Amino acid sequence: MAMRQTPLTCSGHTRPVVDLAFSGITPYGYFLISACKDGKPMLRQGDTGDWIGTFLGHKGAVWGATLNKDATKAATAAADFTAKVWDAVSGDELMTLAHKHIVKTVDFTQDSNYLLTGGQDKLLRIYDLNKPEAEPKEISGHTSGIKKALWCSEDKQILSADDKTVRLWDHATMTEVKSLNFNMSVSSMEYIPEGEILVITYGRSIAFHSAVSLDPIKSFEAPATINSASLHPEKEFLVAGGEDFKLYKYDYNSGEELESYKGHFGPIHCVRFSPDGELYASGSEDGTLRLWQTVVGKTYGLWKCVLPEEDSGELAKPKIGFPETAEEEIEEIASENSDCIYPSAPDVKA
């Protein structure tokens, strides 16, 4: 009896989810942060999707969000021209870093001492989090708004992507080392430290480059425009999602399309594997995050594997029940769940 993927829908956001990030694996498990145009980024337990808290404070759409390795700090980038650093345990705002334009991307170094930001002002900024009053170091050179900026090579280098270029910078000298040009808009970038791999998406392409030399390794074409892709920690699979609302899973070695899933009601903006590779999360224009199993049918988190032979009595029967319309049923239950009326404070729209 083949098992069919049951995505777990995490509701709560009221507008499109544009970015998501996982923390590393901590003694308390791993965590997930989602950036949303409703200005209220949320922290969730990574393996179950359970909501933990909402970071309140931004006055505009939040375009980027990240967690540090041990999930003690969070950083967010918003349309209110600020990046904020938060205590991810208490939810309190620790720092507000003023910028001159919309901030799109934030990234912590491995030791959480520095925060990299980038945005529409085309500048990369490096903040020393131990000296929040000090002016950040600035790196200029981009000729269009920065969409993504990441630390790489053990924080000795910086990767940044704007509309048509990906650039590699040396942290110490603050100068450009190399750049890649694209004739299509770069939609996303992911950095895999183990193996120094860079995943870049543009158009329908999912491309893999060396993060050290920026030399191309390989690339795949998807059936539709891809907005985000993520490589499995063990580099066996990659997942991608985009404008056709579907998620695709490919074999990294052969490029063969293994699985594809419908489920979201809008374009997928971000997709990431969990740090243990057991699941991947997708964020969509439809305002939801969905968690998907890497190995369908495995018992993990909220998914409970049932062997067909045991399934004679109620013991094995899942609480949701499994007629053929399970997907729609789960959607209904999810929508009951999601009608928690979040107090609509009269906050300023972006």
Added chain:
Amino acid sequence: MQTPVTIPVPVLRLPRGPDGFSRGFAPDGRRAPVRPEVPEIQECPIAQESPEFQEQRARAALRERYLRSLLAMVGHQVSFTLHEGVRVAAHFGATDLDVANFYVSQLQTPIGVQAEALLRCSDIISYTFKP
């Protein structure tokens, strides 16, 4: 072409969403900082009182003051301001345990004097008296 029959992977429950009234980060959550043990009262000098303890002491003091004010009102003429701009005067007698009703006598109303009456606390906006 036959599609194989598949059953969806069962789930224990759906992910929990926001509670709708707080920002979360529950103090009893997994990663909540461990609260230090409250020290014994005898061992605790005044200077090291926790804010909660101080607050409770203030609440107790204010409550005692209020109860004493009610005692002081007994037998006195009290002027009550009620809803809709109504003002009445009466001799105060007592309140019940929850201060939900005021027992008064000689209540002066627009339609005459009531010998004994109960005023509902929820109808009273304020009252004043001279001790």
